Amino acid sequence: MITVRHFAALSLLSVATAAGAQNAQQKQYIVRLADAPAATYQGGVAGIAATRPVPGAKLNATAANTRAYVGYLAQQRGAAIASIGNVPIQHAYSYAFNGFSAMLTDAQAAALRASGRAVSVEPVERYRMNTTRTPDFLGLTAPGGLWSKFDPGARRALGEDVIIGIIDSGIWPENPSFGDRVNASGQPIAYNESGGTLAYGPPPAKWKGACTSGAGFNASMCNNKLIGARYYHAGFDANPRAIRTSFEYLSARDGDGHGTHTASTAGGNFGARAVIDGIDAGRMSGMAPRARLATYKVCWEATIQDEGGCYGNDAIKAIDDAVADGVDVLNYSVGGSQTNAADPVELAFLNAVAAGVFVATSAGNDGPGNQVAHIGPWMMTTAASTHDRYTVASVTLGNGSTYSGPSYQGAGLAPTPLVLAHNAGVKPFAELSVTDQTALQRCYNAADRAALGGTADAALDPGKVAGKALVCIRGGNVLVNKADADKVAGGAAMIIQNTPSSSDTLILQPYVIPTVQLAAASSAGVLAYAATPNASVTFGPGTQLAGVVAPVMADFSSRGPNKGNANILKPDIAAPGVDVVAAYRDLSLTQAQHDAVASGTLTPAANAGSLQGTSMAAPHIAGIAALLKQLYPTWSPAAIKSAMMTSTNPVKLADGGVDPTPWGFGAGHVNPNAASDPGLVYDATATDFAKFLCGGGLTPPAGLGSCASVGSVSAANLNLASITLADVAGSASVTRTVTNVSSSPAIYTASASLPGWTVTTSPNALSLAPGAKASFTLTLTRDTAPVGSWTFGSLAWSDGTRTVRSPLSARALAFAAPALVEDVRASGSGSKVFQVTSSYTGVMKLSASGLVPATLTQSAVATGFEQCTNFTVPAGTRVARFQLFNADTQGGAATDLDLTVTRGPNGTGPVVGSSGGTQANELVQLMRPTAATYSACVSGYATPGNASASYTLSSWLVGDPSGPQTLRAAMPGQVYAGGKASVAATWSVPAGARYLGDLRFSDASDTLLADTVLFINNKP
């Protein structure tokens, strides 16, 4: 049965787009062209020598061959653009990525794909942006700490002449973190402060970058510390719904504060004043306080918050420029793909790594869920943990009840009238709408009400708040805005009360008025008392809490395992990301003052802020990488990453015990002092990462070689400092190669443990001359480890003084068989042999069912419409498969159809599978579906001319075998624990159709172990 229903959401979207753009069919695309970018070009174009830098060297963007090659790429790019009618482009990429971004119709995108010029044409993704104490906490300042070490030039390891590029929301240059002069006391001063003496020489010769002027930012704001500033907005601007807020600056000046914060954390000057919203909070320093900084602004604040952020095509241009400019380290505290290591932005970072640039990224703030982003092994993906600065204050209510919670204020609060926000609005609470009630209870300021919901009726009444302490409940807006709303109404102090229905984390951060945050456990008592007449409260002064347990993972830090490839550990490492004080933008500016700053008539004040997020953790890693880069200029990005990963400290649980689950922190908590003398490193080249992509069925970027030329390596065997094995049936082995990076010969012995497994290393002792490499094999054999669960342990190589520790994680599998075996041929008979792995010794049963020819359903669909076909899936169905093919669709690859399968007729019921590719090739396969009526719904995302396009839906239902089958299969009668066995399948069917079969494996007691689906495409 076929039903037609209108795809309402899509049509609304189309209307909205049509109103805002000339051509509703255009979308932003990132186009990757066939040639290598300059960072990885190894020669081959007549007359142009290779531009790829040798290890330890940088890309020379101004060299004659680089200029010639970039010119050649421009020609090729021009030809590709001309082939689709000379569309205007947003960005041209040449250094870390070869291609361009542009607004294209689907037909133009399809034409580029079909032309052979483009390797990939992918829609633009947009991501959101995801420090006084931390140098001490990390031990950098300790006697013998990393800052006291010397580089080969006898300079302290403070980041001298290392260039850190920050791809973020820009910079607030008035902060002394970014000045190149010091005052008479040796303390840094900002560009706009007079006097002082120059503390930095000119930028290092490798620097080829620029300082670009714009609104509120001119070249005089750059100096020998802040050596570069660029900004990118074509991708943002191409979204007609993305409008910059009135507080943004169309320049490298930070409209948010985030980029200023990350820049100063990575490489801000030592001893910069930290004044937080007017309150002196001491002095602060970046991790690499002598590094040079270059800012690349790609993140923008939008009037509609959800349309703002950081567009991938803008980010790639920033990476492209940063590599050409000569940065040594990049920090990217911005979201990224959680499933695709070959996303265009991630591939641009791979090319940057190929050019010797270390890349630190943030793991994401979607924790504690399994949402870790930036899964490519060439980047250092950083999780956020706590540090040990923690001051708490007592809260004594007028009724004598006493509580305590985190508080920055140091003076305490004398007895003060206390009022509940519910009772402090301009209108009585009962007269407010539900939305306004929420806004008032949570103390939204005007901006919060605009963004989150609420009218002026939800404002606090100064007559009820002035001079008093106010209780606001947690939720909705950011906590500092509650204090802002309170202060605007004249409030003297605030309690932020967590509730049973809010997050119950406790955050120590500064507020514009004295504030204590209280845990949910106290909410009933505090809220009830604050609602009584003549309530009052007293705060004690904030004092350092003794015995603070740190580092502990922040609950918001996104956790592993890696959803794109479970054999690669992500995140890689943890660093401080909670309550990090660093430079920030001036939040006090009025609109008029902002406009004056933008027009150059007002110089704003410096400011600092306490932020939290994995965004704050990543620049700690970027800065420490800069220190290592200074000490060891020839180390690869992978070697620097390994040094940090094998030298970590444990992460703790809140009770002080060791946190056993590396999905939070990867290798552990960064320990920079030990990282500076790692002993051994697990090194990897860009070619190794290309092999890894090939091993995962992905295509490496041009310049790193084709899969045919570089070969492949399985993810588990990529030479990383972590060892992660997702599916071990019985036993598995991995190989690694270590390099002795110390200056003396050393003998290392291995010790490894993983609960429930026998772990051996062969050899288990390595004798290594300085610079020498040695390989070893680590073998895991399952002992008592439970099937299907991860267990965690470690491998440590020790020479008696250094311990080179790798996290070791494995998940036992009862049985491993390929989920799918495909065969494409024109004839109707054939055979396949594949391997399965058993975790036990004994008999294994094999039952073959099929082959079932496709059931064909012909129909047609236009853009914005959907066609649903119902299928009755009987009990015992092994596989249900629904598939669309370009070849069976009118318009072929130029038609973009999507496929959704629901458990219910006519598109009703829960969605059980969907496929939304950019063409008409779509596939949904359900294993062991429950018996029900299902519907397969084909929607027209973009049909040529929006007209009805005919298609054929292929579907297959494979149940248990009944009677003779055209599929025959065999396997050995006996299987062995940890052993492989060959399975053969043969078939003979009429040619010219597509068939599905299933091979079901079960043990001697008929417990189902796995299904291997066999898809035979005799209609290629």
Place this chain on the structure above:
Amino acid sequence: MTRAWMFTTLRSMLVASSVAMTMAAPVAHAAPVVIDFDVPPQFGIVFPGEAYVEDGFRITQLNDYALIAPPGDQLPGAPSNNGGSAYYATYGEGYFALERENGGSFNLDGLWAGFIPQDPPLAQTIILAFDLFFADGSTDALAYNLPVSAFGNYNLGFEDLEAVIFYTCVFTGSFSCPTGNNNGQFAMDNIRLTVADPVELPEPASFALVSAALLGLGVSRRRTAR
């Protein structure tokens, strides 16, 4: 045949050439036969107890299974240097027996064989082993190094045989037969035989001719009836 036949002690370890040198001249009136497995109706899986038949010879799979893949199918790790024709690939810990359908004697002049490794492959040396059952009731067992993922051509020259069983061994200081852990996989092709007393048996090509003749008869009968 039963498993009790299997694995007499490998008492002599001789290389192929020296064995061939010791052989007497072929018997008179000999008819050469080459089993090349290129019989499309028999392509597919040979389950334990099932047999493949060609040119009056029967190959019986005694353990695990074998696959005769259609030409052009690439089997992982299997040899492919036989010109792309079909061959007999036995998997797991498979072994099989070769004998004449009529129980008569034969000479085994040579064959092609190669090892099919698992992934990852065994590190040890792999041996192709023969249990030889002679018409006079005597037995012998011989072994040869086996190339990995490629066919080697063996000249043998064993005379007056009643049956031969083929299997592999792994050498780890001593011989372990058949190769365990489902690693005893090998391919065989172009088994060269001589039949001393050829028995008149229709060959597959002859069967086809007979069938065609019967079909032709059917057609002509219908014509007669009109």
